[in-house]
Amino acid sequence: MSTKVVERKPLSAWERSYIPSFLGGLGVTWNHFKRTAPFLGNKPITMEYPEQKWVVPEGYRGAPYLVKDQEGATKCVSCQLCEFVCPPKAIRITPPGENGQPADRANAEKMPREFEINMLRCIFCGLCQEVCPEEAIFLQKDYSLTGTSREEMVYNKEKLLKLGGTHAGIQKWKHKLEEAEAQESFPVATEPQKHSH
Amino acid sequence: MSFSVPAPLEARLDELVTHYPVKRSASLMFLHALQEHFGYVSREAVEWTAAKLGLQPINVYELVTFYPMFRQEPLGTTHVKVCRTLSCALAGSAALREQFCKKLGLDSHAHAPQTTPDGKFTVEFVECLAACGSAPVVLVNEDLHERVTAQAAEKILSEGSRLEGAAKGKTPVKGASGAAS
Amino acid sequence: MDFFQNLDPAVQFFIFSAVKIGVVFGVTMSFVAYSVLVERKVSAWIQDRVGPNRTSPPIAQFIPILGPFLTRLGIFQPMADGLKFLLKEDFTPNYVRLAYFWLAPAIAVIPAFLTLAVIPFGSTLGNPDNKMVIADLDVGILYTFGIVSLGVYGIVLAGYAANSKYPFLGGIRSTAQMISYEIAMGMSVVSVFLLVGDLNLSKVIEYQAHGGWLVFKQPLAFFIFLVAAFAETNRLPFDLPESESELVGGYHTEYSSMKFALFFLGEYANMIASSAMMVTLFFGGWTLPFLGEPASGLLGGLLHIGIFVAKMAAFMILFIWVRWMFPRFRYDQLMDLGWRRFIPLALANILVTALVVAFVNR
């Protein structure tokens, strides 16, 4: 193992009196003071937050929201993978169940009945976005989430969809439907049946 | 619509069953006979066969759906079978079929045989009719038409539309082969 | 005026004292408030920040130019802070020792103000008899040390009463620290009085007015006094009783609202008292090298008070500046510095001074 022993020089009596470091400290703080204080330099680097807004860089991981497709339909199919993967268990999905509301877009059979993210628990890790097979949830640029109660910070499906906006992707289920329709119909119709579309 | 099998046919079929060691083996013969008599194998025919042979309807239904020669719907008076296999396909049978379907207002993309609402025509895309040398070929009822051109197809259709009410397959349709040369 | 002159001297003295107490208290309180602001502003500037610059009463918006300027300067911040301290929920945790818990903040703040009684913050005002000191005690310095040593009780009680481990540790630390540095501080002052030959603080100033500032005659004593003052007021680099990083907040962890504010007040009042003491003992009090005689008129009296306050403010700035410069000492370093460096040095200083007084200055 290559351990390099750094020699520690013993301090001289003068240095041990704290006086040189004290003076050095005074110098450092004075220089900063001089640069920043009004009438002397006045170059604060503080951003005046509410008036001045930070430019959020690309790839920033803000709050996760649900997105809609180009036609304004819910993309989420309630597969619950994000709920499963979420490290702080911030996501809670209520699946539609047997008699649930059908999905609001053609050919997708399933849509969440309720989708909640507890923004107080969320750690903005982005695993939900990464795991989503439907490209339905994205970490967006919101970093300033506020509320006056804990309940208010649990965002429901409606709110998440509203905040999330639209994500134009390949519309997987629509694509499948078009493909099925373009194909020849079946030689024999098997009854009883109901096609999903 | 009540379903009844005439007594002589039933007797013939009952006798047929005895030829086989297992009743079930007679299924295909039953279906052929019923299709010959009724023109197609109706759901009732399937149930009747199953009851006769001590099977469940689904067992017979599996057979019916497996073989394309069994029809589950009544056919049109004129049954146009267009060959789709290689030689005919190269010689333009797809366009030919397209023409038939378009003229008759049928869906040219459908896989299954298509019948016009008035019951006069059925157009079907079939596998090889064994006349590759004279592609494209069309089998109209029992008659083979070789080297079918667009004009010949028109003629088939016009002759078919005259066959109103006539017994299926009894009136020969001629003249197409000449036009093809 | 006549009516006043005709009063009984005892009554006159009483009224004067009451007025002086009122004014000194009021000025100190606002001094505390604004030293907090100064601390925040200075620290911000040292750290390239802006500091408080938002708080403003609604009226300030209507003053043209000046309103926004004062707001940016944070002038209104202390008012908001004070109001907030008053309005915050005063939370008393379960299982605290209630009586002591309530008593501790008061004990912490009172001694700091009591010390100010003997500080001569000016020469005279108007009348030569109107000495600008609340109590011109002959044993001034003894009184000061007596009172200052009471301050530790507040902290110890707070640590004990909270019935929680961090405050307790904070209390223990502060006991040891205060006691250790009080010795060094007291000893450093002895040499000053050896030179002056009197314990009355007005006499100390008088001595300096003629004999030059004591900081030049007793630099070592001043240095020890200065460092000990930092330790006594629990200011960085010696804020071990409250050290946030290890003890959460030390003795005032469990305090909130006005009770917490009292500790805060006590700390700043202590700083003011220490500054005043240093000004008085080593920097000539209200005098300047060319302005040593007691004032004869009203204007001169006010000037002297102004000089005193300016000197004091300079020390306050030093307190603040040092805070943002030095990291906190380790506890063993703190003790080492107090016991093994300052006390022997102070003793040696006394010895040397005594010898000089005995043989040179006789």
Next chain:
Amino acid sequence: MSAPVTPPATAATQAAPPPPETVTVKVNGKTVQVPKTMPNWQGKPEATTMLQAARCAGVDIPHYCYHDKLPVAGNCRMCLVEFGTPMIGPDRKPVLNEDGSPKIARSVLPYEPGTPRGAIACATPISPGMEIYADSPATKQMREAVLESLLINHPLDCPICDQAGECKLQEYSVQHGQAESRFVEAKVHKPKAVDLGPRIILDDERCVLCTRCIRFTKDIVNDDALGIVNRGSYNTISAFPGKTFDNNYTLNTVDLCPVGALTSKDFRFKMRVWFLKETASVCTTCGTGCNTTIGSREGVVHRLEPRANDAVNGPWMCDTGRLNYKWIARADRLKEVRVGGRKSTWSTALREITAKLSTAPAGSVAIVASARQTNEELFLLKRLATKLGAITDSIAREGEPDRLLVSGDRNPNSTGARLTGVSFTEAGIQLPKIAAGIASGTIRSLIVFGEDVTQHGIDASLLAKLDMLVVSDILPNATTEAATHLLPGAAAPEKRGTFVNVKGRLQKFHKAVEAPGDARPEIEFLQELADAVAGPTGTSTIEGLFNRMTADIPAFGGVQWSAVGDTGVTLSL
């Protein structure tokens, strides 16, 4: 009555024959001795297959269509393996290697020597000296090819598929599949969400045509309802048009389906399987006592599934039993202790009952227990009854049996009620006596557990005559309305205990969810009550109580709690 206990493992079928004839084969280079014959799907001995031999060697060969309890179909081809057999020379003698070991001929295509040929492990019997190469490169290549073929038209809609998480396609794709599909053409689309029957939904696109469902309903249930219709790419599972797939065992096809083609309407889109906590339990719908696995999440039961137990239910269970769980979460569950119609606390109610029972003269108390209670609860009730000189009985529940699993006795623990002495040879014969006792005023207190006695000859006017009516139940009924002391109890998934089924199989079940509100498992408060009234049992755990019970009652044969495995033990009655 001596009661030797048959260990669960030997409960298979036949009487123990002389040591079975064995065959030596090699699986992945490991020599194993396997029986020459093994039970087939009906339990009859049949030549051991390669798949079974590999299992004996601890090697799992992937498969879709093969199932232990179904006839072999051999149509999915997933279990293809390369194998080798000892070479036989022209002299009909084995050819030997230089070291004297028999030379092995690897399976190859008949007319293309050098090209490995696989055999389906599920249907190929082993022969002496055979070598099975379950992970040779050729085998792996065959598997990959089969899987790729099966996935060609698969819709890959795992996100909305209820099978996701317990899907063989997913599992084998991870093990043998490729990350990307090479199939660039449009997939064949088939009907989706087909309503196959009242409890089953079929997604034809996901189907791999293994025919397990067809074989199950034909050969196990004897309801030949399903078949494959259409041809080639358009093959679909179907019932005959106009008929529905609605026998009482349809939901087993959902378990059987290795992919997500057949899914349960009841469980449809309810919860992803990976969230479900699995608890071993026993069905309480009839006396058969099918072993079940309860799938629950955060206190909510989402589904029941059969748990394989050859001594009771094999791998199956009926639909009635499987869907018999929804009442657990009913909103009108009894959730609070009530004394005299007012909400009260356990301590108050139990104190009052104890005080009353301790001073009750002998014969003034009667107990109506339920054959839905556990053995331990019944045992405690019997202790109480013995101390109080009380008449006890339970209530019979009869139904129509079927030839597969459903028993005519609709109580899960009639045998237990008899063994503990709570009911007699015939349940319910004491009820008229109790009614008469109440009418004449000799019976002043009645304790009812889990039954509505107003339906069984003790009507409301009789109940009104009592000084005290202690009722413990789960759902409200006329008897709970009349109770002076109402104690909310727990459903089987909310507690632990044992049942004895109609055939004398003693089985444990475990707690999956918490009882709602103030409701507590009966055993807890019965223990307090019995200890206070009849003297301490000296134990406070279910295990201790069970061991005490089996020691006290000879029919249980002293079997210890720890000896009752997850599949139970058979008592000799």
